[in-house]
Amino acid sequence: MLVYLGKIVNTHGIKGELRIISDFKYKDTVFKINNKIYIDNKEYIIKSYRHHKIYDMITLDGIDDIDSALKLKGEYVYISREDYKFDGYLNEDLIGLDVYDKDIYKGKIVDIVKSKKYDLLVIDGIKRHMVPNIKEFIENVDLDKRQINIKYIRGLDNEN
DSSP states (O other): OEEEEEEEEEEETTTTEEEEEOOOTTHHHHSSTTOEEEETTEEEEEEEEEEETTEEEEEETTBOSHHHHHTTTTOEEEEEGGGOOOSSOOHHHHTTOEEEETTEEEEEEEEEEEOSSOEEEEEESSSEEEEEOSTTTEEEEETTTTEEEEOOOTTTTSOO
16 A cells, blocks of 8 residues: 655756655655655665755665666655555555444544644544544544444534
């Protein structure tokens, strides 16, 4: 399973360095020398990494000049979920989980919307609604059982 990491927004210099915009939660684990990433379903190995302003700057094996790098501008960058072990879960792991308030089924997580403060879980149940992905609302996430337990707050889902 490929997981979205970021987007190549530009190049830097003439030696093939790429500027990536990424808000990936565990990018400090991914952006390391010799780690694998995927661009347009092709595997690349990270040759160098540095952080510059708001960008993650990388060079890749086989991309050694500006012309090669320019071909990747605008492309999306992914990782394979199987290549990495993360402490916790990824937002992408939550898609498709069944949502419960105590023992009452509330729906299924169908999307995650990013906001400046926190991520919102989009739950499709009797009605479509959103729950902030913060500890005040999330009691438990069980990836093995494919379910998440939330703390119900009256009016959260617009149901009576």
